[in-house]
Structures are given as structure tokens and as C-alpha cells.
Amino acid sequence: MNVPRAADSEPSTRESDDDLVIKFYSDIDAAYGALKTGEIDMVCSELPKELYEDAIEDQNIVLAPVSDYDFYEFDINNNYSIDDYPGIRSPTSYQGFRQALAWLTDKDYIIDTFCGDWLAERIDQMIAAPLKGWANESMWYPNYPYEYDPAKAAEALEAAGFVQGTTLNPYFDPTFPGSAQYIRTYPAGHETAGQDLDPVILCVRFDSMRRAQAGVLLMDNMEKHGIPVALIAPTKAAIYDRVFGAMNYHIYTGGWSVGRFPPVMLWGLFHSTNWYPYGSNYVTGNGTYPALDALLDAGRYPASYGEAVGYTKLAAGYMTELCITIPLYSSRSFWAYSKDLLSVVNMEGAGPDNSYTYLNAYKLDGTALRCGLIDAPTFMNLLYTAWIEDFQCLNKMNTYGDIAHSPYNLAMDQAGFVRDWETSTWDDSGLNKTKIVKWLKDNVHFAEPVTGSQKANVNASHLFFSAWLMYQLGDTWWSPSFSDIHHIDLQGPYQIEICFNATSYWFTYDAVGPILPMDTWAAQPELITKHTEDFLDPTTPGPIDLLEGPVWIEYATFNGAPLTLGTDYNIVQGEFYIYSTLGTGTLEVKYWSPGDAMGYTPGNVAWQTIFEGAGMYYSTDFTPGIGGSLMLKRNPYYWIAPPALGEVDYVWWFEAGPKPRSGYYQINIYDLALAGGAFGSQGALIPSRNWFPGADVAPNSGAVDIYDLVTIVSNLGETFGEP
Numbered sequence: 266m267n268v269p270r271a272a273d274s275e276p277s278t279r280e281s282d283d284d285l286v287i288k289f290y291s292d293i294d295a296a297y298g299a300l301k302t303g304e305i306d307m308v309c310s311e312l313p314k315e316l317y318e319d320a321i322e323d324q325n326i327v328l329a330p331v332s333d334y335d336f337y338e339f340d341i342n343n344n345y346s347i348d349d350y351p352g353i354r355s356p357t358s359y360q361g362f363r364q365a366l367a368w369l370t371d372k373d374y375i376i377d378t379f380c381g382d383w384l385a386e387r388i389d390q391m392i393a394a395p396l397k398g399w400a401n402e403s404m405w406y407p408n409y410p411y412e413y414d415p416a417k418a419a420e421a422l423e424a425a426g427f428v429q430g431t432t433l434n435p436y437f438d439p440t441f442p443g444s445a446q447y448i449r450t451y452p453a454g455h456e457t458a459g460q461d462l463d464p465v466i467l468c469v470r471f472d473s474m475r476r477a478q479a480g481v482l483l484m485d486n487m488e489k490h491g492i493p494v495a496l497i498a499p500t501k502a503a504i505y506d507r508v509f510g511a512m513n514y515h516i517y518t519g520g521w522s523v524g525r526f527p528p529v530m531l532w533g534l535f536h537s538t539n540w541y542p543y544g545s546n547y548v549t550g551n552g553t554y555p556a557l558d559a560l561l562d563a564g565r566y567p568a569s570y571g572e573a574v575g576y577t578k579l580a581a582g583y584m585t586e587l588c589i590t591i592p593l594y595s596s597r598s599f600w601a602y603s604k605d606l607l608s609v610v611n612m613e614g615a616g617p618d619n620s621y622t623y624l625n626a627y628k629l630d631g632t633a634l635r636c637g638l639i640d641a642p643t644f645m646n647l648l649y650t651a652w653i654e655d656f657q658c659l660n661k662m663n664t665y666g667d668i669a670h671s672p673y674n675l676a677m678d679q680a681g682f683v684r685d686w687e688t689s690t691w692d693d694s695g696l697n698k699t700k701i702v703k704w705l706k707d708n709v710h711f712a713e714p715v716t717g718s719q720k721a722n723v724n725a726s727h728l729f730f731s732a733w734l735m736y737q738l739g740d741t742w743w744s745p746s747f748s749d750i751h752h753i754d755l756q757g758p759y760q761i762e763i764c765f766n767a768t769s770y771w772f773t774y775d776a777v778g779p780i781l782p783m784d785t786w787a788a789q790p791e792l793i794t795k796h797t798e799d800f801l802d803p804t805t806p807g808p809i810d811l812l813e814g815p816v817w818i819e820y821a822t823f824n825g826a827p828l829t830l831g832t833d834y835n836i837v838q839g840e841f842y843i844y845s846t847l848g849t850g851t852l853e854v855k856y857w858s859p860g861d862a863m864g865y866t867p868g869n870v871a872w873q874t875i876f877e878g879a880g881m882y883y884s885t886d887f888t889p890g891i892g893g894s895l896m897l898k899r900n901p902y903y904w905i906a907p908p909a910l911g912e913v914d915y916v917w918w919f920e921a922g923p924k925p926r927s928g929y930y931q932i933n934i935y936d937l938a939l940a941g942g943a944f945g946s947q948g949a950l951i952p953s954r955n956w957f958p959g960a961d962v963a964p965n966s967g968a969v970d971i972y973d974l975v976t977i978v979s980n981l982g983e984t985f986g987e988p
Contacts, residue, residue: 311598314381334614344550361425367411401582419443426452445491528564710902791868
């Protein structure tokens, strides 16, 4: 940790031997209860209204305010049919039916009653509230076209042909506007026209109380309008299979924590390219909205930032007009941690659970930082999982090949694992297409689980292998970020050029995913298949049709003479490609292709092997399930060590000069100014308006006082994080 263990405090438990312990609880109440009793130091989730009201009465709990980069919504399956009703057109594929659902959704009541008003901010498009500058103002409150109106919902159902039949509706309520006395029927032209509606399948997340309450309210309003509902509240694993896997649902109480670029996020969640089992799009259906695809493509592949904003506004408005989903709110929340914890970095839009906190935070007694999740991990599979609790574990052990950003200014790109980068173009037969050059740090190593032994040095080859693996698999949560790669050139052990097959402003942030230890993966037959193939008389440059798509070329020879990657051959758009003109002879290629990486862990390989990563921590023990935990120690081969106390803003300073530039973090006057703005504030009980957790670097904890300013001043000029 940041400070040594106190001299009179010797480790007495297994936890004391670790630097971070992540414990798994059944729900937010159980995790919060563990914080209250001192079993953990931080709850890794926002507090609901009732627990916030308890926390402001407890002087031992510190609160971190966050406007979250997330959104919660009613996801609607727009596809023609679902597995439970095969060959029968779903009512949710009718625009008029979806409009009725929107008019039956009382957003303000949901926010005021279920979220406590100040713990949520209304949204009218699938744009997180802090990013609403990307939203289409013509369809955002007060211009939202489907403001709660049950009478209009009834009119929309009638207009779409969902008229009342002859079966009495047991939920008829004459005091409720538009309530139907009879069950509604399928419209003319439907396979079962005139027959009573089958129950609409509503999947509700009952492990999230706000979502559960919103889902039940919608169900009640639907039933009053003569729409029968089959309420399903399965486990998370069952939801994963039903909703994400089979897309076998009509309505789902969805929620997403999203990134800082809406056009990239919208393309991933709603473009038809991503409609496949366990893909990121489980909403729009198979080719249902070509016009939406075109708008999303335009926002995803713009020539400029301005184009991206314009097309994103059009796409967001189009989705709202057609009621493809029903957006509800973004979280405005408070996260809770112990007063014994200092130097917490409360990242904008994300809260205290971020890499800067784990780099920076410490406890005075030097013991392990203990965090509580509100559920156990569902899949510890860093390629396929969709659940936040899984990432909250996996992110601690893995490094990602992306550009970092400041915790308090998400628009500020800065060096992370990538030391420096440059975006330019490459010439593809006369067409200029995007190229990004990345220079990597040279001091990062993978760490072996359990022992922490030093493994391979992370270099450009690992990025090459990881990129093509996710490209070839095609169905991982990371695959859309790699789908536009044309080829990758290795310019040295720590320099890589990624050439894309199109032009886009956003490609600077693409080809991003976990960096995998290729040797460890290659040693697992479940994950990697190795092939050797011979070809006679290849004479002209072009693709060579291998049996399976390559992720790494172990070697290529022609008549026994070795060929050179990048000069004689490469992987181009997923295929082995010969650049050189070869004469008569035999081409031999030994290559790797991906196996089946699905499973609780990739390929169901034991965690003691597959948890190898280059993240801030390595795992020492793992017990899955509620009541279990992930035990972690700091990776001694991580690229950055904990700083001196006093770094507050975490802004990376690039040195002037040609790329790749050097740089560093520095404790300077800006850190002091940021802390000075929070001077006198406190985060226990009711937090002060100017409370800034990251400025609370020294005792007394839970407040920004003279001791914090003195600590920062004493370390002014300190630098750290140099490559």
C-alpha cells in the first residue's frame, strides 16, 4: 500500500497478506451492512435512497458523490419473433405497440419515488445524462414526444389494431385512463389475428430494486390496458442466456455503464452487425432498421468530431421517434467507504472503483483494502462477460491496450499503458485510411497467479496476437472494436502500427481490449489450435486460404528459407496474405487459430492458469459465489508504482519533443489548487457541496483540512510514472 504497515500492527489473518480483497455479497444491503460492521472498507456500487439516508447518520461512513456515465431503460425486443412464440410476430415489433409502452411509462414517478429524485437524472434518449450534449434536443424533455399519458397509450393500441376482444380483463380499472375492460387481441394481418394477445414476456432484474420497481409499475399499467404479462425474474445467469443469448424476451429492465463516446457506444449496442447470440445488440432485431444502421455507421466512421455529433443526434432522435427503447434515467449517486480509507479518487462518471483509487488509496494501519461487490461474478471470462461485477474483478488483473484519460476530465487523453500514440493515414491503393501508431511502455510484465512470479514482458507481439484473436472470434464483447482492422505492422518490440480498412475519427480509440499472455494461451489446447500447412507453387501476392483464421504466424518458409512478417507476409483482414512474388516451390505456414474461449473462464481453464495478466494486481486466491472472494497482491511488474501522497488531479504531463514523448505525473500547484477549493469540506454525514474525496490525502480522514494541504505542499515537485 502507499504507507508501511504500522510497527505495532502485525498481520494476523490471511487477508493481511494481500493488498486488495474483493468480497462477494448477495445484494447492496448485505454489502452496505458489511461496511457498517467494518468487514469491508468500500462498497463498489451506488447506494439506493434508503441506504443513503442511513449513511448520512453514520459519522464513520464517507460518501462520494457521482453523476454516473450510465443509463437505465426498458429494452424492447424489436425482432419479428422470439423463441417462445416461434413464427408469431411479436407485438413489440409494432411501432404503435412500443409507443403505447412509452406512454405507459411514468419516468418522473419512477425517478421521484423509486430513485429518490436527487439519485437519478431523467434521460429521453440512450445517452447518459452527463453526455447529453450529444442528444437530439428536439426529442429531449420538454420536447419528448411520449410523455406519460395512459389515455394516449390506449389510442395508440387501437390505432395499431390491438383492439379489445371478448375475454374479460381481470385488471380493468375504470379510474385509470384508457384501462381496457377486455384483453386486447392481435391486429389484422397477424398470424393469429383476432385472438387474445399471448402474455408479453417481461424480464425484470429483481437484484436491482429501482429496476424491479420500474418493471412492476410498467407491468401493472400494461395489464390495466388489457395486455397480459408474463413476469420473469430469473437469476443473472438465466437472464444472460434468455435475454443476451437467445433474445427470447419482449421487455427487459436493462442498464449499462457506458464509455465517454456515445457514437461508439450506440453503434455497439444497436447496429444490426452486433445482433447475434450473446452479442452487444439484443434490441433492434435482424436487419429491422437499415436507416438506423446508416446513421450509426455515419457516427461511427466520421471524418470529424462535428460529423460524429451531428449523426449521433440524428440516430438518437430516430431511436426515440420509433420507441426502439424507452430510456429512463442516469444515476446520480453516492458511493460509500470507510472513514479509515484515505486518498480515494472519485472518478467523474464512475465513482471510487477505478485504477487511480487502487494506485493511490491507503489505510493508516497498512492492512489490505477490502471492497464489497453487490453480487458474485457470473463469468470470470474477460472476453465474453457482460456483467459489471465480473469486470470489477477482471480489471484489477488485466491491462488494456488503450489510451488513458484523466479521472476528472474524461475528454483529456493521456498516457497509460500506451506511452504515446499518433493518428495518421496509410495509402490503400490510392485511398487514404486511418492508421494509429502506438508506442508501448517497456517495463510491464505479466504476473503468474498465486505466486506472482514474473512472466513475459508485455510487447507489441501480445497486442498483435490479442487483436487478431478477438477479430477471429468475432463474437466477444471486444470484437466490434477490432472488426475494422485491415492489417497490423510490428515496428519493433514496443511499437505497433494498426491500419484500418476505413476512415474514422474514432479509430484512435479502437482496437482496444485486454492484452493476453500469448504463450500461456497457446499452451492451452482449449484456447489455441496449432496448424502446419503446405502450399505448392504460390507465385503471386494475395491471400492464402488457410483452414482456419490465424491469430499468430509462428513461422512461414518458402523452400525452407524463412520469410519475414511484414515484408513477405502478414495477416490482412483475418487472412494469411503473401506480399512477395514467390517462384516455384513449397510454402509452409505454421500458425495458431482460436479455440473455444467460452466458459466461466476462457475455455473453462483453471483460474490458477488463466488469471495471468499484466494488471495492477495478481490473484492469490479465488472462491466463486456469494460469500466468496478474490484475493489480490500488487503486481511488482506493473508499469507504475504508488505515488507520494499529494497527487490529486492525476494529470499526465508530456514532455516536449518528437514522438514517442516521455512524460510523468507531478505533484504541483494544480494539485494544491484543487485541494484548496475543497478546503474545509467534509464527506461524512451530509457531504459538503465542495467535498472532494481525492483531496483527503492525510488524517484527519473524511475532511479536507490543513493536514491535507501541508502534505501536498511537502511533496510539491515530486514526479512519478516515467517510462
